[in-house]
Amino acid sequence: MTELDVTFENNWEYTDIHIDLEVPYKETYQIRMLNSNDISGLLKVKGSGRDGQTRYTYRINGGNSIQKEFTGKEMKKEDVVRFTSDLIDTVDDLREHLLDPDGLLLSPELIFIRDGRYRFCYLPVLKAGERQPLCASFHVMTEYFVKNLDYQDTAGIFFVYKMHKETMRENYELKKIIEACREEEKIWEGEQKAKTKKESSLPEGAVFLVNEDNEEEEARQENRYQRKNDAELIKEKPVKYGLIKKAVNRIKTGRWGEWDDLITEMDGQETGGHL
Numbered sequence: 001m002t003e004l005d006v007t008f009e010n011n012w013e014y015t016d017i018h019i020d021l022e023v024p025y026k027e028t029y030q031i032r033m034l035n036s037n038d039i040s041g042l043l044k045v046k047g048s049g050r051d052g053q054t055r056y057t058y059r060i061n062g063g064n065s066i067q068k069e070f071t072g073k074e075m076k077k078e079d080v081v082r083f084t085s086d087l088i089d090t091v092d093d094l095r096e097h098l099l100d101p102d103g104l105l106l107s108p109e110l111i112f113i114r115d116g117r118y119r120f121c122y123l124p125v126l127k128a129g130e131r132q133p134l135c136a137s138f139h140v141m142t143e144y145f146v147k148n149l150d151y152q153d154t155a156g157i158f159f160v161y162k163m164h165k166e167t168m169r170e171n172y173e174l175k176k177i178i179e180a181c182r183e184e185e186k187i188w189e190g191e192q193k194a195k196t197k198k199e200s201s202l203p204e205g206a207v208f209l210v211n212e213d214n215e216e217e218e219a220r221q222e223n224r225y226q227r228k229n230d231a232e233l234i235k236e237k238p239v240k241y242g243l244i245k246k247a248v249n250r251i252k253t254g255r256w257g258e259w260d261d262l263i264t265e266m267d268g269q270e271t272g273g274h275l
Helices: 029-036 077-098 134-148 154-168 174-202 213-224 241-252 259-266
Strands: 005-010 015-021 046-048 053-060 111-114 117-119
Touching: 005 174, 029 046, 077 117, 077 134, 077 154, 117 134, 134 154, 134 174
Parallel strands: none
Antiparallel strands: 005 015, 015 053, 046 053, 111 117
């Protein structure tokens, strides 16, 4: 895909996003369809031409980009689930209007959150080399989720890593992948709740002794589990489904250190020690 020339023009009441292409402007059926219909989840776009170039402009009235929204703030599973749900709705609506979903620009700085919904930019061009296929761009978004997810949210980790694994394939059906991952995450979360409930049930009259001398050591250990700001992205290789379960369980029981350790485990490697 050709790297896009993107500029942001900030005004008092709104922000315009300009995407410039080194091709003559043409009034295609795509831009006419976008201007004539209110398509779910899309920002309004206007096309124009000048000096043999094309400019598409998207206007933002309120809301933050994903990049801004989650700067200094970790994502939760609910954020990712809402994103996938809104994306599926938008893809379905595009297809109903005979528009190719590959035109969606899935990039954190070009996806906006407004009124609790995710809004997307659509690039109405016909040439494949001027945009990235939806399957490829969604896989890149799963890497963004990996980097910005709250790693204490074990259900979210399971959901995101499952999506990342399934979208490594060259061709897949996005809607089926997302729905399958959500279903497996719900089953896994139910199993974990049942397991936790079973483990927490105690015999009547059970007595525990608390060693207060361990409080300082526990606080020191807790500090070791703080997340790195520049955590390494997950490596591009398939992972075994069993490793995901084992890794998530290790986080849940507090036996994980840095986020990098989780990534290493997902890749099936050892840095010393055993599960």
